[in-house]
Amino acid sequence: MIASQPYDPLAIWRAMADQASGVSPSALLEVQAQAAREWSDFWLAAWGLKPPADAPRDRRFAAPAWSDDPYYRALRDAYHLASRQLKAAGALGAGGSNSNRAMVGFLLDQFLNAVSPANFALTNPDVVARTLETGGQNLVNGFQHLVEDVMAGRGIVRRRASGDFVKGETIAATPGEVVFQNHLFQLIQYTPTTADVAAEPLLYVPPLVNKFYMIDLQPKSSLVKWLVDQGRTVFVISWINPDDRHRDCGVEHYVLNGIVEAIDAARRAAGTEKLDLFAFCLGGTLVSVALAWLEAQGRSGEVNSATLIGSMVDFADMRDWAAFVNEAHLDALDAHLARRGFIEATELQQLFAAVRANDLIWSSVINHYLLDKPAPPSDLLYWFEDGARIPQAFLRSYNRDLLFSNALREPNGFAVGGVAIDVKTVTTPMLLIALKDDHVSAWEAVYDGARLFGGEVTFVLGGSGHNAGVINPPAANKHGYWTNDAQPDAAAEWLAGATKHDGSWWPFWTGWLDAHGSGEHGPARAIENGIEPAPGSYVAIAH
Incomplete structure (x- = not known):
């Protein structure tokens, strides 16, 4: 065959x-x-x-x-x-x-x-x-590396680093416990490090493509650890790595059995009526859908605010990614997925690597096949290589409805559980953070999407790219960010009138959360009824 x-x-x-x-x-x-x-x-x-x-x-x-x-x-x-x-x-x-x-x-x-x-x-x-x-020994050894990669059959150049990371020890190591789980995700609550915490807890929604811990890399660059140390109660969704059992899990399952159920579980664990959501990339697109669903159900009060980082809602401008949103390609992908019920993580990795070929393919070719030198250890690239599958039903709905048809741009253009989705009805205060050199979610496209929501929206532009721009601890004093209270029609006009700030956008974000929260604090929330230590068992599932 x-x-x-x-x-x-x-x-x-x-x-x-x-x-x-x-x-x-x-x-x-x-x-x-x-x-x-x-x-x-x-x-x-x-x-x-x-x-x-x-x-x-x-x-x-x-x-x-x-x-x-x-x-x-x-x-x-x-x-x-x-x-x-x-x-x-x-x-x-x-x-x-x-x-x-x-x-x-x-x-x-x-x-x-x-x-x-x-x-x-x-x-x-x-x-x-x-x-x-x-x-010439470098070329002999390099040819051996090439043969090893070809024989592995993964279609990628394996990155050979001089060091490695161990989940739960040197990466994804912020202390916490899994406090809820179902067939789609585990919910992690992190151990407080301050005596008092903000009244509103935070819940993070990651994308499906990689594991959740991009925001919990090494302790020095962990956004989770930084937030906990700032007196925030932090919950994180850790999606399962799906297999054939999940082939029929579509966007609505990840919204209702994923995000909405996680909101309920986090509110129960924190003993609070509302929480703040934050999400990255595809996770932010799903949060937009979830917010519109909650609004339609009269449950918008459960979310105090939402922060979307590098997330697209309007897909009219997909740049290079438009090459793959083609009806013929989508038909071929449907046929490809029908046999297994999911797309393999390596296939997704091949696609993302091709889009950033110089950084993710050819640099490794030079290092490992020509120079015979190990690459320096990189927590971010270790995370990138720790990919996850995506179910057939999810990809079909997401690709055809949200990307190809751009359904979220139109009122009631999409439905979840029989409920029409209209992001214009969302009145939850929102902060949209784009990244200036983002190769996945172009910052201008993120800006266009920010204008689709019906409530208060703040837009911030961070420096650097899609992943590195998120991992920007204040101690590093890197990248910078731009702000502008005005919201003109054109993204270029917004940038022309924006103010550049040095350093990280993280403190700006927590200041925004404070301004949109109750301002109340209480004793740190002890974790109760933990199932297993963080980062949990779902993050380790690779088969």
């Missing part, structure tokens, strides 16, 4: 043909003429007859030899010039859908990333030096 694929290869060819058919001959001729002029300037600069053009910032070419040695500098500059020209030519096609244009751009990026001179032994100065140093 031929293995199915989670995409339609014919749709890829159709996208390329569609893009090519929209190219104007005159526009192509103009690009070619410009390319000829640029290559003439390049060769004059290569021979020292005119100053070279400034090279773009690119971490792949950070070694001094890429700038100091004429041979490597010429390779670098030729690669950048050819890349820029190919992208200009690829953008000429005016016809076709956003999905097709995004697919062509994605394929071109994959090609250009792959042919970088940094990825080849003879054109990377670090690899040449390493080969001379070891007498």
Whole structure:
């Protein structure tokens, strides 16, 4: 039997043909003429007859030899010039859908990333030096690493780090206990470290793609530990890694049997009428749905506020990800999922790695196949590799209704448990935090989604990317963030009028929570009726 694929290869060819058919001959001729002029300037600069053009910032070419040695500098500059020209030519096609244009751009990026001179032994100065140093043993060992990865059959380059992490000991180690569980999640409550705590507890809703503990990495960078030390009672949802038994668990199950049930359990454990929600990425999209459901049921008073971090509600602008939201691809994915009832974590990891190929694929190729050097230990990359499956029913509903149809943008465009969902009815105070260099949820798209809610909405823009921008402890004093009390129609206009602040947005967030809370404090909440210690057994399920 031929293995199915989670995409339609014919749709890829159709996208390329569609893009090519929209190219104007005159526009192509103009690009070619410009390319000829640029290559003439390049060769004059290569021979020292005119100053070279400034090279773009690119971490792949950070070694001094890429700038100091004429041979490597010429390779670098030729690669950048050819890349820029190919992208200009690829953008000429005016016809076709956003999905097709995004697919062509994605394929071109994959090609250009792959042919970088940094990825080849003879054109990377670090690899040449390493080969001379070891007498070629680095390439022998690197080939062995390549064979090991091919034989593993996972379709990914395994990251070989010089150290490892142990869940519950060196990572995801904030003390706490599981206080509730069902077939979809465990609810963790963390042990207080202050005598008094804020009246409103916090409940975190993570996405389904990876395990929950991105917000509980090493103690020095753990958002959970920092919040607990600030006098907050923190609860966290730890989703189960689903298998065939969960194939029929769709979005409504994760909203009702997941988020809503977790709200009930956390309120009972904390002995409070209401709590504050916070969520990341896909978790924030689900929280938006849950808030609209609670509003429709007359239960909005159970949530005091909601904070969504890097979360999209309006999917009109998905950037590179639009390449995969194509009806032909969705049909192929449905057929692919029907056999097992879920998508494998490795398949999701392959997709995310391809979108960030230089950071998540080619850097490891260079380190492990060419240099034969271990990568430095990274708690964030360890978390990234600890993926989880997603059930068939969830992906079908999420992809077709929320992404492809953009149902949350329309009043009553989606339903959960027979209840129409309209995020415009949500009046819960909300804080939406976007990340400026986010490659998953473009900050402008997050801003557009913020305007769909019906109540008070505050928008903040943090620095850095989708994951690293969240893990921003104040002690590190990194990245910065932007605020603006105005909410103009355009995201660019918001940024133009925004104020830049140094450091982390975490203290701003807790200040916002204080301003929207009761202001009351009480004795720290002791954990009662614990089931097992944090991080719980669901986070360890990999089979």
